Amino acid sequence: MGFFDRFKKQKQEIDDCDHLSTLGDDPDAWSGLDDDDLKQVVSVKFIEYGATQDGSRIAGLFALYRHSMQRLDVDERREMLTEFSAMIEGHGGLGHMGLMMFLAADTDPGIRSSAALSLSVLFDPAGRDELAGPEFVINTLVHHDGGAPGQGAALGGVLLLGDKRIMPLLAAVWDQLTEESQLEMTKARSGFVSEGVVEFWLDRLEEGCSEAVFGSAVAAIAKMPVIAQVPFVVDVERLLPAYAGGEPMKLLRRTRFADYLEEIRPRLEELMEKESEPKVIPRIFEFWREPEAFRGMVG
Numbered sequence: 001m002g003f004f005d006r007f008k009k010q011k012q013e014i015d016d017c018d019h020l021s022t023l024g025d026d027p028d029a030w031s032g033l034d035d036d037d038l039k040q041v042v043s044v045k046f047i048e049y050g051a052t053q054d055g056s057r058i059a060g061l062f063a064l065y066r067h068s069m070q071r072l073d074v075d076e077r078r079e080m081l082t083e084f085s086a087m088i089e090g091h092g093g094l095g096h097m098g099l100m101m102f103l104a105a106d107t108d109p110g111i112r113s114s115a116a117l118s119l120s121v122l123f124d125p126a127g128r129d130e131l132a133g134p135e136f137v138i139n140t141l142v143h144h145d146g147g148a149p150g151q152g153a154a155l156g157g158v159l160l161l162g163d164k165r166i167m168p169l170l171a172a173v174w175d176q177l178t179e180e181s182q183l184e185m186t187k188a189r190s191g192f193v194s195e196g197v198v199e200f201w202l203d204r205l206e207e208g209c210s211e212a213v214f215g216s217a218v219a220a221i222a223k224m225p226v227i228a229q230v231p232f233v234v235d236v237e238r239l240l241p242a243y244a245g246g247e248p249m250k251l252l253r254r255t256r257f258a259d260y261l262e263e264i265r266p267r268l269e270e271l272m273e274k275e276s277e278p279k280v281i282p283r284i285f286e287f288w289r290e291p292e293a294f295r296g297m298v299g
Contacts, residue, residue, distance in 0.1 A: 020037075021041075021044050021045065023041050024041045024042070024045040024060075024064055025060060027063060027064075035071060038067075038071060039068075039072070039076070039080060041064070042064060042065065043084065045057070045061055046061070046084065046095075046098035046101050047098055049097065050088070050094075050095030050097045050098025050099070051094065051095050051098075061105070062101075062105050065101050065106070066105065069106065069107065074111065077102075077106065077111055078108075078110070078111055078114065080102075081102045081111060081114055081118070082114075084099065085099065085118040085122065088122050089122055089243050090243075093123070093124040093241055096124055099115055099118055099122065100119065100140075102114075102115035103137070103140070103154060104140075104145070104148075107149060109149070109150040109153030109184065110153070112150040112151075112153055112154040112157070113153045113154055113156055113157035113160075116154040116156075116157035117160060117161060119137050120133045120134040120136075120157075120158050120161060120166075121133060121161070121238060121239075121241060121242040122241055123136055123137070124241060125241060130240040130244075131165060131169065131240065133240055134161065134169055135169055137154075137158055138155065138158060138169050141154050141155055142173045142177070151181045151184070152177065152181035152183065152185040153184045153185075153187065153188070155170065155181070155184075156184060156185045156186075156187065156188030158170065159188050159197060159200065160197070161196075161238055162195075162196045162197055162238075163194075163196055163236060163237055163238045164195065164199070164235065164237075165237070166196070167199065171203060171204075174204065179212065179213060182209065182210075183212060183213055183216050186201075186213065186216040186217050186220045187216075187220070188220075189223075189227060191227065191228060191229035192229065192230065192234060193225060193228050193233045193234065193257075194234055194235065195233055195235040195253070195255075195260075196236075197224075198221060198224065198264065201217045201220060201221050202264065202271075204217055205217055205271055206267070206270075206271065214280075215280055218280045218283065218284060219280070219283070221284050222283045222284045222286075222287040222288070223287065223298050225257045225287060225288050225291035226294045226297075226298050227295075228257075228291070231256060231257060232254040232255060232256060232257070233254065233255045233256075233257065233260040234251060234252075234253070234254045234255075235251075235253040235254075236250065237249070237250040257288050257291060258288070258289065260288075261285070261288040268281055268285070
């Protein structure tokens with residue numbers, strides 16, 4: 001049974017996918033659809049592209065999605081992305097390339113970030129290295145994105161996977177990014193503090209970056225324990241792809257904030273010694289020693 005047939009079987013309320021597909025190919029019909037019908041049409045067209053990867057469909061899909069962005073707010077589009085990602089995972093990765101439409105066509109940084117994360121873990125490696133998903137997303141964003149707004153936010157979505165195996169892939173393209181994209185990456189936020197992300201930013205600080213990126217990366221590290229949902233720094237390994245079978249995330253280590261701060265202290269002190277005035281590295285020590293004192297004060 002093909003992917004499209006499985007989708008039809010699951011969605012009994014949509015008894016005429018061919019009709020919805022035809023509507024999706026007719027721009028004159030889009031304005032006459034109500035929002036729910038429009039969402040169904042978008043989903044069907046994305047599924048078709050994900051299943052066939054037919055490049056001739058791309059221009060029409062971009063036009064359809066741009067129309068949907070004028071009609072559907074960010075929350076509605078994010079809900080579509082979440083549902084689409086869950087459906088792909090449930091079908092063992094079939095149709096994963098449909099996520100490219102959210103990644104490439106949406107203009108909201110949050111949606112692009114979520115789409116990048118989802119495609120990274122749902123990409124079918126087809127016998128290649130298990131890091132094929134993150135590698136594909138990073139390569140697409142760096143070499144085929146055209147510097148579109150939200151590039152850094154999307155790369156931040158990959159960063160938030162927190163898996164140390166992925167960090168060299170991001171480090172390899174860092175110098176190819178504009179300062180704007182680098183700054184966007186520093187805004188990536190998670191309720192979990194991972195060793196991989198902390199070490200990625202420490203590496204960037206040590207290797208050198210602009211003053212603006214330096215300050216923003218330091219702020220990113222400083223805020224991590226303040227916005228964290230659990231009081232630990234974790235070292236994790238993701239199951240890639242997510243439907244390969246097994247636990248979605250392997251916990252390799254967890255360390256209390258105070259203990260991890262001591263581990264990275266030598267690197268921070270060396271950075272602080274080289275830093276010009278006014279120094280911002282001390283904020284990391286301040287926030288990590290007493291994160292509860294700053295909770296609610298930073299975002």
